[in-house]
Amino acid sequence: MSVQNVLDTIKEKNIEFVDFRFVDLSGKAHHITVPALSVGEDTFTNGVAFDGSSIPGFRGIEESDMVMMPDPEAIFVDEFTAHNTLNIMCNIFSPDGDRYDRDPRNIAQKAEEYLQSTGIGTSAFFAPESEFFIFDDVRFESGQNVSSYSVDSDEGIWNTGREEEGGNLGFKIRNKGGYVPVSPADTTQDLRSEICRVLEEAGLVIERHHHEVATAGQQEINFRFSTLVDTADNLMKYKYIVHNTAMKFGKTATFMPKPLFGDNGSGMHVHQSIFNGDTPLFYEKGAYANISELGMYYIGGILKHAPALIALTNPSTNSYKRLVPGYEAPVNLVFSKGNRSAAVRIPVAAVTPKGARIEFRTPDSTANPYLAFSAMLMAGLDGIKNKIDPRQEGYGPLDKNIYELSDVEKNEIRSVPANIxxxxxxxxxxxxxxxxxxxxxxxxxxxxxxxxxxxxxxxAIRTHPHEFSLYYDC
Structure with a gap:
């Protein structure tokens, strides 16, 4: 979309304010709002100034002046504001006109340019499956003399004995029992459908939505793949719309990987492939899982660099509460065409040549999508350039139930890092x-x-509540 098209959209939709957004190192969005009457062609030339020293991980106070340059290709109308507002994603520049090298979106754009420079392909496509929980109540505090958290959901299995107004009506979802049940067990269908409606208004193409495995409102909504930067932009829209639609319904949504002890956590399984023009490069009919040698080398790069890669795809301390055996967590650095406990899965059901792809299952949604997708692409490209064959490197394929292997067999499988x-x-x-x-x-x-x-x-330096259970009576 051209600058003129954006200005025309402002007029056609009676936009009152334009919200200029950027993403920090952790993947959180920030914004500055400008009256639409003050937005013109010069806004796209001069940008919008902001204080970089107030953004975690950006700049010191002695070099705080920074500029957001709006991207006319990345806009959507906000449904959660009382005044008609157009949101626009921005790139970050220094006042001297140079791109800021800590801008995550800049890194993602360079990753796309690097792919094209290698001659391997023209486009990398990504499709994240970003799971989340919807709770009815969340409370937490961390102070000198107190540390606690509590989350609650009407669906939670712990509420089977709770007295509710009018009586307890049952249909609570058991641990690991939440995968695609119908109502009344699934109480969140209408909320998910409303999220999907708003996502579609924002330009995303929705493929499906459903309740996920865990008790207490775990959800998944899938949207269609796109190129690296576009998918990262879409994931930022997705999280914003999920959070705000839940709030509109009087609920709260979280993408935290492991908010509940003793049940499945929330991951972000990332499907990815490379095309050269219209030609898919990951497909080879008759090969293992119909995946090409180039696709195999891409897998080899992902698995070889996985321990380092995970620093960017699973960047929170909570990420490693999810990455433990027993909860379908992809902790094993192997690939498979069907094993969901493998770090890399090759989808085979209803896959066409253009749908041939690999799925890296380890990431979660605490990741900054611009950094995570870029890092995955760079690992895969390194595998292609150096012909890293995962079969020869001992990464599989492993099409068995890993949890049923003998201890000797399990010891031969490399695992993800145990902590951040x-x-x-x-x-x-x-x-x-x-x-x-x-x-x-x-x-x-x-x-x-x-x-x-x-x-x-x-x-690490804070007292954990469970330590009182273990040690208070020592």
Missing amino acids: EEAMDALEADYDFLIEGGVFTEEFIKHYISFKRDEAKEI
Whole structure:
């Protein structure tokens, strides 16, 4: 969409305000709102100034001036504002006109350019399955003398004995019993459908929605794949619309990977493929799972670099509460055509040549999508360039139930890092594949590692409530 088309949209839809947005290092959106009457062609030339020192992980106060440059291709009308508002995603620049190298969207755009420069293909396509919970109540606090959290859902299995107004009507979802039940067990169909309606208004193509495995309102909504940057933009819209639609219904949504102990967590399974023009590069009829050698090498790159990659795809301390055996968590660094506990799965059901793809199941939605998708692409491209064959490297295929293997067999399978510190150690030791073509910079990687280590320390130094259960009577 051209700048003129954006200005025409403002007039046609009676837009009163334009909301300029950007994404920080952690993947959180920020915004500055400008009256529509003040937005013209010069806005797209000069940008919108903001204070970079107030954004975590950006700049110090001595170099705080930064500029948002709006992208006319990335707009949607906001349904949650009282005044007609047009949201527009921006790229971040320094005042001297240079792209800011810590802007996640800049890194994603460089990743797309790097793919094209390799001659391997013209486009990388991504489709994340971003799971989330919808709760009726959430409470938490962390202070000097108190540390606690509580979440509640009318669907929660722990509420079978709760006294409710008019009596308890039952139909609570058991642990691991929440995969696609009909109502009245599934109480959230109308909410999901409304989310889908708003997503479609924002330009996403919805493929399906359903209740997920866990008790207490775990959900999944799938939207159609697109190119790397466009998919990252769409995921930012998706999270914004999920959060705000839930709030509109008097509920609260979270993409936190493991808000509940003892049941499945929420992942972000990322489907991905490479095309050269209109030609899919991951398909080879008759091969294992109909995946091409190029696709195999892509898998090899993902699995070889997985410990470092996970620092960007699973960047929270809570991520590793999900990545434990027993809850369908993809902790095993192997590939398979059917095993959902494998880190990489090759979908085979109802797959056409153009639908041939690989699915990296380990990531979760605490990831910054621009960084995570870029890192996955760079790992896969490294696998293609260096012909890393996952079959020869001992990554499978493994089409068995991993949980039923003997201890000897399990010990031969490499696993994901056990915590965020191990993931950061792995990234510190293996990031050359990320800085190829200047996509990521060494300075960015070192800054990111320091930023995340500081975040991890905030958890490590605080007393945990369960420690009272273990040690108070010592």
